[in-house]
Amino acid sequence: MKLFDVYPLYNVTPISAKGMVVTDDKGQEYLDFYGGHAVISIGHGHPHYVEKIKSQLDKIGFYSNAVQNPLQVKLATKLGKLSGCEDYNLFLCNSGAEANENALKMASFKTGKSRVIAFKNGFHGRTSAAVAATDNEKINAPLNKQQKVTILPFNDITAFTAEIEKGDVCAVILEAIQGVGGLEEPTSEFFQKIATLAKENGALLIADEVQCGFGRSGKFFGFQHHWDAERSQSIQPDIISIAKGMGNGFPVGGVLIHESIEASYGMLGTTFGGNHLACAATTAVLEVLENENLIENAAKIGAYFNEKAKEIPQIKSIKGKGLMLGIEFDFEVGELRKKMIYDQHIFTGGAMNKKLLRFLPALNCTKEHIDIFFNALKEEL
Structure with missing residues (x-):
């Protein structure tokens, strides 16, 4: 049997990893500034994380x-305190797509409505409703x-007002910092306005924190950068909705549902979600984030x-917050990414914006790592 061919693959075969370093089958080391799509939040093979999973497996x-x-109770308690979201309840699942699917389903259950408002270049997953809310025709x-x-542009309050006031919207879903879409962000004014209008028109506001959550932005959640005056x-x-960095590589996702939304038996369900190993992995991540001050480090190293x-004139703009960053050039970066991998032995990411290089390292990245990255980038430029 062959693999179903859906991914264009770089000619690199990692076989081990530690901290910020990935080693391939030829013994070549690579600095990992992409973390497998922002998944590696506390570094590869963190000893506390490894010990917690091994101990639980025994x-x-x-x-x-x-x-x-x-x-699960221990995890929910820890997550509520560290994130400042103690007035939410936690449903655990297995991935970001599943988290968004359940979030949209909950909004429809709660409101009795079915239309969703999403935003241009948003990415919410590849399952039924999540992919429908994703602005990518090729995967729908x-x-x-x-x-x-209905997909609208960020920061167009006139267009948003016209749609939300039709009264048939169950959910408004957005990323505080877009991942695949290229690090675009709503303004705080727009974010506050859509939150207010959603409430006034009987729709629920869903913050997709699958990529920008768990400390990556320099706050626990990306939406926490936006103030409600x-x-x-x-x-x-x-x-x-949460996933990616919460498991540091273990497949886990979750939905934080405000306590004003009442649960009922059978409304949501999962076979593997919240299993013992997933809880051990996520709790270990939360403990490392707290004990090593990694959210503060993300903000500091991002600055x-x-x-x-x-300092680099070829960079036309810098996007994002914390250690969820993008640097934009006036040329497409596909070849630059290849050179960074094969010549400089550094992993970076791309986006829907073909001129943008994405930067998503572990949150214990250091200034020395940043210096190595920029020295390599200057050489290739």
Whole structure:
């Protein structure tokens, strides 16, 4: 049997990894400034993370959600405190797409409506409703296009007002910092306005924090950079979806559902979600984020990255926050990415914007790592 050919692959075969370094089958080391799509949040093979998973595997790796699992309660408590979202309830699943699928489903259950407002260049996953809300025609099958989704540009409050006031919208979903879309962001004014209008028109606001959450932006969640002036607090979404960095490579996702939204038996369900190993992995990530001050480090190293990037005249703009960053050139970066991998032995990422190089390292990245990156980039430029 052959593999279903859906990924163009670089000619690199990693066989081990530690911290920021990935080693291939020929013994070549690579600095990892992409983290497998922002998944590696605390570094490859972090000793605390490895110990927690190994220890849990020696006890029990999996049983169904039909029985008690205290590890889920421990995880929810820790996540609520560290994120500042203690007035939410947690549903655990397996991926970002699944998190967004359940978030959209919850919004439809709660409101009794079915239309979704999403935004240009947004990416929310590859499952039914999540992919329908994703602004990429190539990955939307006719089956997905049956969903009622309206895609609007960021920061166009006139267009948003016209759509939300039609009264048939169940959910407004957006990324505080777009990932695949190229690090675009809504303004705080726009974010606050859509939150207010969604509430006034009986729709739920979903913050897709799959990539920008878990400390990557320099705050626990990306939406926390946006202030609600009327209430003197950050924007408060009704639902928050999480994945990627929360498991540091272990497949885990989740949905934070505001406590004002009532649960009922059978509304959501999952076989593997919240299993013992997933809980051990995610709790370990939260403990490392807290104990090593990695969210603060993301903000500090992100600021240093910006300083260094401004020294390079070929860089036309710098996008993003914390360690979720993009540098834009006036040429397409496909060949530059190849040179960074094969000549400089550095992993970086691309985006829908073909002129943008994405930068998503582990949150314990250092200034020395940044210096190595920019020295290599200057050489290739």
